[in-house]
Amino acid sequence: MGWVMKMQIRFAGIGGQGVILAGVILGEAAAIEGLNVLQTQDYGSASRGGHSIADVIISKEPIYDFMVTKADVLVALAQLGYDSTKEELKEDGLLIVDTDLVKPDREHIGAPFTRLAEESTGLALTVNMVALGYLIAKTGVVRKESAEEAIKRRVPKGTEEINIKAFRVGYKEGLR
Amino acid sequence: MYLKSAYEIRNKYLRKDMLPTIFCPGCGIGSALQYTLRAIDDLKLNPDEIVWVSGIGCSSRVPGFVNFDGLHTTHGRALAFATGIKLANPDLKIIAFMGDGDAAAIGGNHFIHAIRRNLDVTVILINNFTYGMTGGQVAPTALKGLKGTTAPYGQFENPFDIAQLAVAAGANYVARWSVFNYLQGINSIKKALQKEGFSLVEFLSPCPVSFGRRNRMKTAPELLRWYQKITVPLAKAKKMPPEELEGKIVIGEFADRDRPGLAREYEEYKKRAKKMMGWEG
Amino acid sequence: MKYPFPVGRSDFIQGDEAIARAAILAGCRFYAGYPITPASEIFEAMALYMPLVDGVSIQMEDEIGSIATIIGASWAGAKAMTATSGPGFSLMQENLGYAVMTETPIVVVDVQRGGPSTGQPTLGAQGDVMQSIWGTHGDHSLIVLTPATVQEAFDMTIKAFNLAEKYRTPVVLLTDAEIAHMRERVYTPNPEDIEIIYRKLPANKEEARYPFGDIHGDMIPPMPVFGKGYRTYVTGLTHDEKGRPKTVDAEVHERLIRRIIDKLEKNKEDIVTYETFDLEDAEIAIISYGIVARSAIRAVRLLRREGIKAGLLKLNTIWPFDFDMIGNIAEQVRKIYVPEMNLGQLYHLVREGADGKAEVELIPKIGGEIHTPMDIIERIKRGV
Numbered sequence: 001m002g003w004v005m006k007m008q009i010r011f012a013g014i015g016g017q018g019v020i021l022a023g024v025i026l027g028e029a030a031a032i033e034g035l036n037v038l039q040t041q042d043y044g045s046a047s048r049g050g051h052s053i054a055d056v057i058i059s060k061e062p063i064y065d066f067m068v069t070k071a072d073v074l075v076a077l078a079q080l081g082y083d084s085t086k087e088e089l090k091e092d093g094l095l096i097v098d099t100d101l102v103k104p105d106r107e108h109i110g111a112p113f114t115r116l117a118e119e120s121t122g123l124a125l126t127v128n129m130v131a132l133g134y135l136i137a138k139t140g141v142v143r144k145e146s147a148e149e150a151i152k153r154r155v156p157k158g159t160e161e162i163n164i165k166a167f168r169v170g171y172k173e174g175l176r
Numbered sequence: 177m178y179l180k181s182a183y184e185i186r187n188k189y190l191r192k193d194m195l196p197t198i199f200c201p202g203c204g205i206g207s208a209l210q211y212t213l214r215a216i217d218d219l220k221l222n223p224d225e226i227v228w229v230s231g232i233g234c235s236s237r238v239p240g241f242v243n244f245d246g247l248h249t250t251h252g253r254a255l256a257f258a259t260g261i262k263l264a265n266p267d268l269k270i271i272a273f274m275g276d277g278d279a280a281a282i283g284g285n286h287f288i289h290a291i292r293r294n295l296d297v298t299v300i301l302i303n304n305f306t307y308g309m310t311g312g313q314v315a316p317t318a319l320k321g322l323k324g325t326t327a328p329y330g331q332f333e334n335p336f337d338i339a340q341l342a343v344a345a346g347a348n349y350v351a352r353w354s355v356f357n358y359l360q361g362i363n364s365i366k367k368a369l370q371k372e373g374f375s376l377v378e379f380l381s382p383c384p385v386s387f388g389r390r391n392r393m394k395t396a397p398e399l400l401r402w403y404q405k406i407t408v409p410l411a412k413a414k415k416m417p418p419e420e421l422e423g424k425i426v427i428g429e430f431a432d433r434d435r436p437g438l439a440r441e442y443e444e445y446k447k448r449a450k451k452m453m454g455w456e457g
Numbered sequence: 458m459k460y461p462f463p464v465g466r467s468d469f470i471q472g473d474e475a476i477a478r479a480a481i482l483a484g485c486r487f488y489a490g491y492p493i494t495p496a497s498e499i500f501e502a503m504a505l506y507m508p509l510v511d512g513v514s515i516q517m518e519d520e521i522g523s524i525a526t527i528i529g530a531s532w533a534g535a536k537a538m539t540a541t542s543g544p545g546f547s548l549m550q551e552n553l554g555y556a557v558m559t560e561t562p563i564v565v566v567d568v569q570r571g572g573p574s575t576g577q578p579t580l581g582a583q584g585d586v587m588q589s590i591w592g593t594h595g596d597h598s599l600i601v602l603t604p605a606t607v608q609e610a611f612d613m614t615i616k617a618f619n620l621a622e623k624y625r626t627p628v629v630l631l632t633d634a635e636i637a638h639m640r641e642r643v644y645t646p647n648p649e650d651i652e653i654i655y656r657k658l659p660a661n662k663e664e665a666r667y668p669f670g671d672i673h674g675d676m677i678p679p680m681p682v683f684g685k686g687y688r689t690y691v692t693g694l695t696h697d698e699k700g701r702p703k704t705v706d707a708e709v710h711e712r713l714i715r716r717i718i719d720k721l722e723k724n725k726e727d728i729v730t731y732e733t734f735d736l737e738d739a740e741i742a743i744i745s746y747g748i749v750a751r752s753a754i755r756a757v758r759l760l761r762r763e764g765i766k767a768g769l770l771k772l773n774t775i776w777p778f779d780f781d782m783i784g785n786i787a788e789q790v791r792k793i794y795v796p797e798m799n800l801g802q803l804y805h806l807v808r809e810g811a812d813g814k815a816e817v818e819l820i821p822k823i824g825g826e827i828h829t830p831m832d833i834i835e836r837i838k839r840g841v
Contacts, residue, residue: 024469024640031469031642039469039640064751066635066827150469191690194701224686229529240690240702245683247532248692249525250555256522260529260537261683263513264487268533268684286525289518442513449508453461 006059007141010071010088011131012081015052018128019077021154023054026132028150029142030058038063051084058141073139075131076102077113096135098127109138111173117166126166133167137174144171180217182210189213189223191243198237202388202396204355204381205235205302211358212271212300213242215365226269229258231283233275234309234383235302252283255290258297259438266439269369270297276317277307280336284316291345294373296437300365301338301376304383312386319406319423323390342376343431349375350431354403355382357427364429373437380407380425458648461509465647472610472636473540475643476566477502479614480538482645484653485564486512487537489526491519491545494578495634496568499540520545524552524565531561532691534682536618540566542634543585544575546592553627554593555693557717560669560678562621562628562656564614569633571825580825581635583747586802589629590776598718600628600728601776603746607641613773619654620728624720625677631775633798635748635827656680662687669713670698676720721777730773731782735761739768741837742790742815744783744807746772748827749796755830756837765841775803783810787817794837796820796828 009026013019020041027039035058042053055068074089075096076082082102089095095108100115111134117127129151136147148164155163199205216226228244230236232251239246249257254272262270279287279301290297306324307313314324314331317338321330339352349371351364361379368375382388382399393399403425410428413421436444449455462468462478470478477499480488488503490496500516507514513530517523520541527537541549546567556563569585571577585592589601600620604610610632617628659665659679665687670678678698681687694702695710703709721728734757736742741760745753750771760767770786783806787793793815795804804819811817820836822828 027640028469031467034467035642037469037640037642040635040638063641064755064830066639066748066751069829223688225684227533227683240692243688245688246690247529247683248690248694249528250551250693253521253525253552256517256525257529259515259517259522260487260489260526260531260535261533262529263515263526264530264533264535264537265684285518286522289522442515446508446511453509455459455461455509 005061007072008068008070009056009073010068010085011054011075012085013052013077014080015050017077018125019052020054022128022132023056025150025154026056028154029146032146032149033142035060036063040067051080053085075135077127077131116169116173120169121162121166126163129163129166130170133170134174137171185210185213185217189243190241194241197241200385202382202384204379207355208300208302208379208381209238211361212365214362215369219366219369225267226271227261228271228273229254230273231278233278235273235275236278238273252278253286255286255295259290259295262296262439263442272297272299274299274301276303276315280316280338288345291342291347291374293438294346294348294435296373296439298368299376301378302381303338303378304381304387306383306387308383308386312390339378339430347376347431348373348433348435351429352378352427354380354407356400356403373435461506464645467642467644469640470643471498471638471640472607472632473498474502475607475611476614477506478645479611481506481510482648482651483615483618485536485538485618487527487530487535488514489517489523490539491517491523493542493545495570495637496540496542496566499566520548521551524549527563528552528556528561531563532683538564542568542570543572546585550592554595554597556627557597557599558693559691560625562625564617564621564628564630566630568637577825579634581633581748581827583633583798585631586775589631596714598721598777599626600721601631603631603773603775604636605747605750607636607639608643610636611643615651622654622656625656625680626721633748667698668700669696671716676716725777725779728774728777729779732771734769736768736770738766740766740791742768742770742786742793744770744793744795746775746803749798752828752830752833753796756833759830759834760837778806780810783807784812784814787811787814790815792840793817794820796833798822798827
């Protein structure tokens with residue numbers, strides 16, 4: 001899937017899935033490539049368990065938006081996240097889901113991201129990196145190398161390797 | 177101790193163009209100021225390295241009369257301003273002149289937190305049980321039954337014991353005297369000025385015009401005699417049963433310890449931060 | 458000088474983080490604060506960075522103490538800042554006035570959220586416009602800057618310090634929860650490429666005798682630093698050129714207050730900045746600031762596509778206020794729209810500037826949502 005001027009991407013899940021970090025890393029990767037980028041988030045006051053949304057807008061033009069209004073891509077990692085924001089996905093938008101955890105009522109692609117995370121790194125919480133890898137493989141919105149550089153910059157020191165491993169698992173799955 | 181004449185002290189440390197002071201006849205602030213200047217003189221401290229800070233009230237006008245750097249701030253906030261001065265330039269020594277309302281009412285929170293942090297400052301606290309400048313309202317230190325324009329039938333609330341509050345909050349040095357105890361007062365200020373961290377010297381100080389007049393003590397001598405009656409030296413107080421101390425004010429030195437001051441603690445904190453981050457600067 | 462964050466490159470950071478980094482690059486070495494949503498991230502970044510650059514970061518007992526502390530630090534020679542949101546900003550008004558009266562350079566960041574009172578802690582708003590300008594009592598003036606992007610939050614923080622130092626005045630950086638928490642690409646220049654202004658110091662003891670005197674004819678007295686032997690006395694009471702209290706002399710009071718106001722009013726050309734979009738031939742003007750200006754830009758572009766001659770004035774400084782510029786725009790256009798995330802604040806200043814030469818209409822929005830471009834477009838189309 002190619003893109004021309006501007007892409008609006010929304011990650012939706014529940015607190016604790018690292019949804020916002022996935023958005024931040026995608027944004028950082030875009031910034032590394034010199035693209036204009038904006039990232040905002042929305043979450044309930046609960047630190048764990050509530051819905052969690054991260055918006056990323058990437059553009060070759062200046063960005064005046066401050067949130068995703070109509071998403072080109074929605075990445076849903078939990079049913080609660082999907083339900084709370086499915087209306088914001090464009091009709092011809094791309095829906096990517098964790099196929100074990102989200103049962104969408106429309107056309108979609110995806111993989112069992114959480115299961116892949118557990119199998120590859122032993123840590124379910126690397127699901128955000130698996131999903132990010134999948135998204136980038138499917139859309140080409142940023143380059144794989146930029147994303148890996150962004151992961152190195154943004155994840156806690158000492159966890160770079162495991163996060164990149166999870167990212168590559170997702171990326172490979174996306175290329176299939 | 178060799179006592180220089182008051183004239184000599186005045187000549188050396190006051191701003192002549194700011195005189196006369198605003199203080200009423202019989203006011204005790206001038207005495208507390210004189211003791212402070214004598215302590216500075218005796219210790220041969222460099223006036224260029226001292227900043228006087230104050231809030232609002234009669235006693236807070238003191239920094240205007242002394243020839244030092246001075247910051248006359250907002251009501252109750254002197255110690256918060258002092259925190260900024262001290263941490264921005266730890267080489268400066270800070271003296272805060274405060275009143276009872278300034279320190280224990282509107283500035284109570286800044287006061288206890290400055291002590292908790294062990295901010296390096298010497299507080300000279302004028303306790304006259306009243307808001308003198310605004311015309312004799314009751315202060316949070318006013319003993320039960322004392323009259324003020326806002327408690328014309330006698331104070332019905334309990335008073336704060338500021339010195340004990342300071343001890344409990346962790347001050348390095350705390351003493352209380354009446355302005356009548358001039359030698360003890362000067363000695364305490366000298367000790368306080370040499371302390372790292374927070375030091376407090378509280379003075380019971382006559383305010384005949386706003387306070388005494390409403391409490392059947394129209395002159396300073398009457399107030400001083402009253403102080404003698406209601407004050408009990410610490411050593412004696414220790415032997416007295418609590419019921420006998422009811423309505424009395426204990427005077428003496430309540431704390432004398434050497435915990436590290438805020439400025440030094442922050443220097444250590446910076447070193448720790450740099451070490452933790454592997455930072456060479 | 459080594460910095461605890463990358464310089465000379467672009468980074469993807471939040472508005473709050475951008476403000477903290479810019480402050481340190483502007484020379485700020487003293488931060489005092491009190492935790493509050495949505496400004497806490499500024500404090501947390503300062504707490505992380507300050508000890509590494511030999512600066513101070515301290516958590517005070519409340520916001521009154523925070524601003525008092527940075528004023529003290531400023532008189533001890535430090536460039537100093539605090540940051541807060543509406544509830545804390547209300548508490549700071551007392552000493553914001555003290556900073557005006559004593560001509561103390563400080564920077565106060567107000568990250569606006571929905572109010573009054575505790576209101577909507579996590580949602581953006583523009584409800585503090587009037588408070589930022591007129592919140593403290595008495596006649597006065599100060600500078601208020603309003604960023605619309607994370608890059609602007611960065612750039613305007615540096616500008617805030619420069620203006621504070623140059624004019625010996627408090628400067629308010631008025632931003633909001635949205636900009637504070639959004640991440641955008643921000644270019645951090647190399648420190649040697651950043652213009653940094655430091656306060657004017659007294660050249661000698663004679664100059665230091667007049668810490669509040671217009672001795673250079675520019676209305677800005679040199680500011681002595683404590684501890685240099687100048688024996689400066691600073692008071693919030695009305696004072697003469699030497700700093701001596703003169704509380705009942707009408708002439709002294711008027712001379713002092715007029716100078717404090719005039720030193721900003723008469724330097725508007727230097728202080729006030731703005732941007733225009735398609736305003737040259739516009740028949741309809743939108744006047745906007747802060748986060749809402751982003752939607753206003755898109756609204757103008759979309760209206761132009763439909764043949765409606767709209768233009769935008771985006772204010773980066775909302776005080777001092779350039780009433781004459783608004784008057785000129787009012788002469789050119791048929792109508793002025795003011796979209797604000799409040800029920801009308803800057804609107805009143807615009808109306809005063811327009812002075813009846815053009816109709817001025819408010820497009821208000823409260824509750825935490827920002828105007829979309831369509832909100833603005835629909836309202837304008839209704840009037841066409």
